[in-house]
Amino acid sequence: MENKSKRMDSFKLDRILFAVGALILLGISIFVMMDDLNRDWRYYQSEFYEIVLEEQGAEKADQIQFGINQIYIKELNRVDRCMTCHLGIKWVGLNNVEQPWKSHPDTKLLRDHPIEKYGCTSCHGGQGYALSEYEAHGFVQHWEEPVLGKLIGSEYDPRNPAPLGQINCNHCHRYERYTRGMDYINHAKMLVRKKGCKICHIINGTGGKMGPDLSNEGEKHAESFDFSNFSTENLSVLNWHINHFKSPLSVVPNSIMPEMNFQTKDAIALSMLVMSWRDNSEIPLEYLPSFEIIEERTPEEIEKEKRMLSGDGAFFVENSCFVCHSIKAFDIESPTEKGPDLSYAPDDVRTRFNKTLEEFLFNPTGTMKIILESQIILSDAQKHEAITKIKKAYEIVKKDKEQME
Numbered sequence: 001m002e003n004k005s006k007r008m009d010s011f012k013l014d015r016i017l018f019a020v021g022a023l024i025l026l027g028i029s030i031f032v033m034m035d036d037l038n039r040d041w042r043y044y045q046s047e048f049y050e051i052v053l054e055e056q057g058a059e060k061a062d063q064i065q066f067g068i069n070q071i072y073i074k075e076l077n078r079v080d081r082c083m084t085c086h087l088g089i090k091w092v093g094l095n096n097v098e099q100p101w102k103s104h105p106d107t108k109l110l111r112d113h114p115i116e117k118y119g120c121t122s123c124h125g126g127q128g129y130a131l132s133e134y135e136a137h138g139f140v141q142h143w144e145e146p147v148l149g150k151l152i153g154s155e156y157d158p159r160n161p162a163p164l165g166q167i168n169c170n171h172c173h174r175y176e177r178y179t180r181g182m183d184y185i186n187h188a189k190m191l192v193r194k195k196g197c198k199i200c201h202i203i204n205g206t207g208g209k210m211g212p213d214l215s216n217e218g219e220k221h222a223e224s225f226d227f228s229n230f231s232t233e234n235l236s237v238l239n240w241h242i243n244h245f246k247s248p249l250s251v252v253p254n255s256i257m258p259e260m261n262f263q264t265k266d267a268i269a270l271s272m273l274v275m276s277w278r279d280n281s282e283i284p285l286e287y288l289p290s291f292e293i294i295e296e297r298t299p300e301e302i303e304k305e306k307r308m309l310s311g312d313g314a315f316f317v318e319n320s321c322f323v324c325h326s327i328k329a330f331d332i333e334s335p336t337e338k339g340p341d342l343s344y345a346p347d348d349v350r351t352r353f354n355k356t357l358e359e360f361l362f363n364p365t366g367t368m369k370i371i372l373e374s375q376i377i378l379s380d381a382q383k384h385e386a387i388t389k390i391k392k393a394y395e396i397v398k399k400d401k402e403q404m405e
């Protein structure tokens with residue numbers, strides 16, 4: 001009897017000890033978790049002290065400025081306290097330590113944009129005055145300018161995280177053709193010139209009117225975009241543009257913006273570029289790179305745009321034929337080149353369709369039958385006009401060829 005109750009007692013004791021142990025463990029893990037979340041700037045500063053002490057000695061470590069480090073830039077209306085945690089930014093030689101203690105990469109960039117004058121958020125985004133990591137990096141509701149770092153970039157191209165920060169660079173550098181350190185934006189600017197976007201869109205104040213004015217496209221908020229054809233959960237403006245560039249029709253039903261077979265990288269670069277087109281009239285002139293020297297378009301390009309929008313080629317631009325057809329003789333370059341160059345059509349339709357050009361346009365077959373019956377409805381007079389102009393183009397290339405020989 002006695003033995004049994006003793007055994008009961010020790011059994012109870014075991015259970016109590018076990019429960020207490022579990023509670024202590026739980027407590028420790030909650031504490032560790034809370035501590036992780038609460039690691040505030042003071043924690044990062046004391047760690048920074050340890051790091052400098054170890055790497056560079058006590059004398060250096062004593063030079064650390066503790067407390068809240070802030071940069072106030074009146075001209076840009078910014079208060080950036082990022083350096084409170086990112087204490088190593090201006091420190092030389094801390095390239096192999098972890099964030100947020102690391103030296104800033106490419107010091108040349110910071111020489112061109114001293115942080116006393118530019119702060120951090122003008123390039124990185126984020127909430128300058130916040131002192132917790134989560135808030136400073138801007139992943140809070142209703143804050144529209146998070147730190148555009150690797151974390152967000154990898155959401156769009158995990159193997160090759162997009163350098164989204166270049167959106168902010170181009171807020172100031174938008175009128176340059178090429179800027180060192182902005183490879184995605186440079187690539188997109190080249191595509192905009194090559195694909196003739198300005199034939200349909202006003203960009204930086206000039207261009208055509210077939211599509212919306214894109215001069216301030218980057219000011220548009222997510223609520224202004226229609227996501228109803230999206231199957232993914234990522235309803236960001238960036239994602240809207242990426243999908244739209246890849247396939248305008250799948251995002252905007254009945255869109256006449258052509259599908260230009262962009263790769264993911266092209267689509268991301270173009271999306272970054274259109275999002276960088278924000279009003280920069282509030283930025284003081286001293287913060288804008290001089291753009292008289294580096295004109296956005298060469299005189300040849302301006303001349304070419306004019307020629308495409310006036311003269312004999314204009315008919316094919318106005319009636320959207322140029323979306324698929326280049327016409328070399330009139331200097332018209334198609335963004336998609338889905339159909340053949342119309343300069344050669346009089347010869348070409350005869351060999352390919354065994355028809356004259358007149359017969360082909362009044363009684364088309366294949367792709368053009370569908371297009372002329374459902375998408376581009378031309379009157380008889382317009383068809384005659386097209387024929388006259390195509391023949392004129394043909395004469396021009398024929399003459400050019402004779403001269404070459």
Ligand code: HEC
Pocket residue numbers: 082083086089099100104105109110113114115118119120121122123124149150163165
């Ligand atoms: C002129 C623009 C500019 C300014 C001003 C600037 N940065 Fe940067 N920063 C960059 C660029 C460009 C990179 C390199 C980005 C990359 O390689 O992904 C970078 C990289 C960084 C990184 C490293 C990111 C990584 O991938 O590890 C941190 C952290 C950082 N900056 C913080 C700051 C802080 C804090 C400030 C202000 C004290 C600041 N930067 C000021 C442009 C700038």
Ligand code: HEC
Pocket residue numbers: 039040041044080081082083084085086099100120121124125126127128129130131132133136137147148149150151152
């Ligand atoms: C409370 C401390 C704290 C503040 C304030 C802070 N950061 Fe950070 N930051 C961190 C830590 C910690 C990391 C490393 C995080 C990681 O690796 O996940 C980091 C990483 C970064 C990176 C690299 C991450 C990436 O996705 O590329 C950038 C860029 C950056 N911070 C910019 C800023 C800017 C700009 C500010 C000011 C608006 C700022 N930080 C304010 C703590 C802070």
Ligand code: HEC
Pocket residue numbers: 112113118122123165166168169170171172173179180181182286287288289290
């Ligand atoms: C707030 C406006 C602003 C932002 C944001 C900005 N820049 Fe600049 N940048 C300037 C100004 C102003 C100059 C000086 C131009 C001059 O004096 O000709 C400059 C100069 C430069 C230069 C040197 C130009 C040369 O010809 O050598 C480079 C390269 C450059 N910026 C790249 C960048 C990159 C990359 C970013 C983003 C990480 C960036 N800039 C963000 C305004 C800005």
Ligand code: HEC
Pocket residue numbers: 191192195196197198199200201210211212214217220241244248249252255256257258270274320323335
């Ligand atoms: C044949 C004319 C045409 C060409 C060429 C064209 N677009 Fe468009 N684009 C349109 C039309 C029409 C719309 C409106 C319908 C839609 O959103 O698809 C549009 C919409 C857009 C939008 C969305 C604007 C918004 O806020 O809704 C962007 C951004 C855009 N185009 C950029 C470009 C760029 C960049 C290029 C060149 C690579 C280009 N477009 C070439 C006709 C064109």
Ligand code: HEC
Pocket residue numbers: 316319320321322323324325338339340341342344345348349352360365366367368371376378386
């Ligand atoms: C959406 C693309 C698209 C548009 C817009 C378009 N075309 Fe075409 N077109 C084609 C394709 C593709 C062919 C080649 C047809 C085939 O092989 O069946 C073609 C062929 C032609 C040909 C025969 C050329 C040859 O060398 O064989 C003529 C002429 C022509 N199109 C005129 C026009 C005119 C005029 C317009 C504007 C009113 C126009 N097209 C608009 C796609 C287009």
